[in-house]
Amino acid sequence: MIYLDNSATTKPDTQVLQSFQQVSERFFANPSSIHQLGGEAEKLLQRSKEQAAQLMRVRPDELVFTAGGTEGNNLAIKGISLEHRKRGGHIITTQVEHPSVYEAFNSLEQLGFTVTYLPVDETGVVSVDELQKAITDDTILISVIHVNNEIGSIQPVEQIGEIAKQHPKLFFHVDHVQGMGKVPLDLGDSGIDLCTISGHKLHGLKGTGILYVREGTTLFPLFHGGGQEQSRRSGTENLAGVVSMVKALRLMKERETAGIRHMSELQTLIRQKLSAMDGIFINTPEQAAPHIMNISVPGLKPEVLIHILGEQGIYISTKSACSSKQTDESKILAACGHSGERSTSALRISLSYDTTKTEIDTFLRELEKAIKQLKAVLE
Structure with a gap:
């Protein structure tokens, strides 16, 4: 998992x-x-x-x-x-x-x-x-x-x-x-x-x-x-x-300094890899908390991607769990001025001190594969 x-x-x-x-x-x-x-x-x-x-x-x-x-x-x-x-x-x-x-x-x-x-x-x-x-x-x-x-x-x-x-x-x-x-x-x-x-x-x-x-x-x-x-x-x-x-x-306090540094390194890796993928928009600003990466894949339903990844034992989400089952649009992304296409196709990846580089590598590989599969079906 x-x-x-x-x-x-x-x-x-x-x-x-x-x-x-x-x-x-x-x-x-x-x-x-x-x-x-x-x-x-x-x-x-x-x-x-x-x-x-x-x-x-x-x-x-x-x-x-x-x-x-x-x-x-x-x-x-x-x-x-x-x-x-x-x-x-x-x-x-x-x-x-x-x-x-x-x-x-x-x-x-x-x-x-x-x-x-x-x-x-x-x-x-x-x-x-x-x-x-x-x-x-x-x-x-x-x-x-x-x-x-x-x-x-x-x-x-x-x-x-x-x-x-x-x-x-x-x-x-x-x-x-x-x-x-x-x-x-x-x-x-x-x-x-x-x-x-x-x-x-x-x-x-x-x-x-x-x-x-x-x-x-x-x-x-x-x-x-x-x-x-x-x-x-x-x-x-x-x-x-x-x-x-x-x-x-x-x-948490005992691990805080090392944990923040570790998540920051993983976030940098995720940003680099996602930036190289076609059709992905990164919504998380450069100066952000180290544990959250929010992206949009316009044209694809986020819940479909989530379910495909879930079948592989990889679990991500859309927006706040307290509002994820409500309207499709992210109120946060809309407030940032993003288009409806982008604010309705958002995915959130969130890390912990225990997340490993191997896990991130696997996630990125499976995400890219899932996006290609869905786009091929829609074409």
Whole structure:
């Protein structure tokens, strides 16, 4: 099997699975229970938060354990907007966000908020100047994805953070789900108030995630109940999931430098080989995250190519797994100004630290063969 759909989800690390099972068996008590077993679970929960904070170089009380990227993004966006509505009703995002951000903004529009959806250039990147111009006295939130989940473009979040610092009335949220472990981001003194990561993008388990909430930032919670996670996310904690998430984060950090270099080398190889193939357009910009390569093969249905490769045990995808079964057109590529023919024929290849050159060579050979076969049938 050659798995090249790591932006959709990654294969859980064996050590992560082991930690989940061990905690499920030994620390099954509710951390809120006052008996000894509950106390042990609570201590493990606190230790996990301290370890995660150390790895992310933030304070433990600035982290909220969530069920993943979608919840983290919704908690950040809706939590800020609803909590600080009296400050203003204007919020800003981009036209190339993940569905969990884009749809959250759409829902807030229905509640009366005014939303600015910033356009992007042909590489999928927003203009910092245009963003700065969009800020008004009524603006309370900016939310920008760090690494685009479809084409890998990197947004200038550090520059946006500096702008956000100049406007103490507003908050800045970054969707870092695709960036963690691929494009490092330092949260300290960054101007970033909220930052979302997801466990299953890091060889962790689905249903796990972390939302960073800078000290002093207040949120209207999505869940009300027992007051867990400093009342920011009520509900009995998924302790086994938390421990496994932190384990995945630690394992990723240990391999991060070498892993990024390895994926960058593979991405360069893929770009060189694909550039030499007829009828293929590369949509991922030169300056992009190392793990994503997006291409279009106009005239061919992407799902047919995916199924042909799947029969050979090679797995790639079209766009975001959260939207791949909806309309054929990629909203991201359309926002970049690409034609309908190109934005409806996109394929996404996404790597991990464990992807090998041999796997890439095999994939490229089989892709070229599949394209030739399909074109021969259509002629």
